[in-house]
Amino acid sequence: MPEPARVLLVFGRGVVRTASGYTLTPGGxxxxxxxxxxxxxxxxxLPGGDRIRVVFTGGWPEASAGAAPPPVGAREGDLMLRAARAAGLDEHAELYAETRSRSTLENLLHTVEDGLLSGYAFDARAPLGLVTHAWHLPRVRFLAGRVLGLTGPALxxxxxxxxxxxxxxxxLLLARLGFAGARADRLLRRERGMVAVGRLARRVINGRPGYRRRTVGQQ
Incomplete structure (x- = not known):
């Protein structure tokens, strides 16, 4: 049986504003x-009574959906952490939240910057767990390779x-094309440039006569 992951990264899936505040999306x-x-x-x-570390990472989907930031305490990481505690997960795991991120790339970069992976070495015998939907995993794996240098069974x-x-x-295709050959310290700058170009393109398309604007889903 393969060794379990000692650290889980749980990626946000957006928040929804309601009459009473903010809540997670069903995906979150x-x-x-x-x-x-x-x-x-x-x-x-896990040996010796060790506890799995669970990092809930996410602020709001500004990069993909242009969403405005929720107030502090109502961001993806905050709400996922709250839901996990309500489920009793804090009794069996170490729980942390990263709440600045606006994209999948930032999820990884800010988790590292905040020291939430410090002290861990990941390989096939001690993998890093990636918690998200199956359709999201290929892009997460690609970006984890660029940011963390982890591939294959280390994830x-x-x-x-x-x-x-x-x-x-x-x-995923845009990430592969846009980040090809980029050094890790330049990934975020390149992503923000890609986001700016994408928004400009959307404004041009949305302004065309006869074009009916569609709602952008949270990512």
Missing amino acids: DARVRAATAYVAAHRAA RDVPAHGGEVHDDRGA
Whole structure:
């Protein structure tokens, strides 16, 4: 049996504003449930009473959806952490939240910057767990390779089930093309340039006569 992941990165899936405040999307809830289920299934396999570290990473989907930032305490990482505690996950795992990120790339970069992976070495025997939906995992794996230098069995897929389905192939292709050959310290600058170009293109398209604007889903 493969060794369980000792660290899980749980990627945000957006928040929804309601009359009473902010709440996770169904996809975000599904990712919290997937992390909770993984810890329940594997915590007994860790030696010496060690606890799995779970990092909920996400601020708001500004890069993909142009969303405005929710107030502090109501961002993706905050709400996922709150849901995990409500499910009792803090009794069996170390829980942390990163709440500045506006994209999948920033999820990884800010998790590293905040020291939330410090003290861990990841390989096939001690993989880093990636908690997200199956359609999102290829892009997460690609970016984890660029940011963390981890590939193959050093990364453990922990797919979530439930919530909306999204076609991420276009975003993956853009990431592969846009980040080809870029050094790790230049990835974020390049991503922000790509986001700016994408928004300009959307404004041009949306301004065409006869074009009916479609709602952009959270990512």
